[in-house]
Amino acid sequence: MYDVWWPALLSVTIVVLCGIYVWEMSKSYRKVAKLDLEGIEAFANPAGEESRVDNDCYDLFYSKVYDKIVQPEARAAMEVQVPLEWFKKEGRELDTLRVADLGCGTGLHVELYARAGVHSVAGYDRSEAMVTEARRRFPERKFEVGDMLTATLMPAGSVDLISAYYFLIYMTPDRRTMLRNIYLWLAPGGVFVCHIVNKLKFDPVLESASPFVGFSVQKYADERITGSAVTFEEFEYKGDFQLHGGRGTYEEVFDFRDGRRRRHEQRVWMPNIDVLTAEIQGVGFKILHHVDLTAIGYEYNYLFFFGR
Known part of the structure; x- marks a missing residue:
């Protein structure tokens, strides 16, 4: 019965x-x-x-309300865990990984990377107010004000993992310059992880x-x-x-x-997924993997892994 x-x-x-x-x-x-x-x-x-x-x-006002509106805690843990698990499966020790989080906002992903035990992690955001808030929240972590369209934001070949979460990949019309810079900053064998959606x-x-x-x-x-x-x-x-x-x-x-x-x-x-991934491959990246975020309640949201 x-x-x-x-x-x-x-x-x-x-x-x-x-x-x-x-x-x-x-x-x-x-x-x-x-x-x-x-x-x-x-x-x-x-x-x-x-x-x-x-x-x-x-600005300063938005830096104080952003997390209450967006609530990044709902997905941040998985967004950090997934690429780190991928590196471990590839035989990489987490304490050797150098990580950069682009569009770091108020710093939660940087904090989670650090807690996971990576060798080093830094967050970059073009908003001085957001970086100030990130430093206030997580004073032991490294945050820098900078534009991802500027090639000198970080040294060439200096990081193993670059992440771009929460629609960052869509927020500039000059995406090719951003992608070329990311390719430049990654060490050989490095990985770019970004959040991509089915826009429809x-x-x-x-x-x-x-x-x-x-x-x-x-x-x-x-x-x-x-x-x-x-x-x-x-x-x-x-x-x-x-x-x-x-x-x-x-x-x-x-x-x-x-x-x-x-x-x-x-x-x-926002191009279609196939057009966007072709853009990313067009600067030299290879698609390695992708993860569907439906399991945590985000249908038609994905994390794509691109290898240098």
Whole structure:
């Protein structure tokens, strides 16, 4: 009897939960999060509305709210573990690996690499505010302000593993220069690991706005859900991803309690996966491996490994 009713009950439960999820997302599900913004001004012009594009979004204010919005903890552990396990299977000792994390943000991946026992690790980000926050959070680690389009960011052949997580590969129109630099910085036999998505099917809803962490039911929705909404004590946050062919934008709006509004627009350049991997191979890389992140709730998200 148990074998009969238990699968049926489980199926009904899944259907009900999926229905609740879609209903909640359709009405812009929100949950409250607390921030420490004492003494931090969110506006260059405190009296008016403000709009920022791409790199200009990443100022002191954003460095303090970024992790609460994006919640990198949900995937960072696996993003670090997967390439390190691959190196171990290839016979490399972790305490010999030199690692660089591009677009390190507030530094979590660098901290996790260090805890795993790599020989050395450094984080690089073009936002001075994000690097300052990373140094505050993890003062024992190395973080540098720098642009991945600058060949002198690090010495040639100086690292064994370079990682680029959370859509970084899409955030510059001059991707070829970035890829050539990465190839230059890697030692022979080094590996470039980057986050790649199916642009038409990945779930753009942020973890902070999702009722169920690490679970996407986009396939149960009539239309793709692209918006995120979160209530903070200081402001209402809304984000929305829009794709137009090979170009995309992620727009953010912060509506403060005093009536002021701050807008962000992050542009992305998103070719299909086969086109993007061909671009990467075009500078000399070889595809070694890829890992599907569906197992941790990120369907149509992948980590690709490219060898020098």
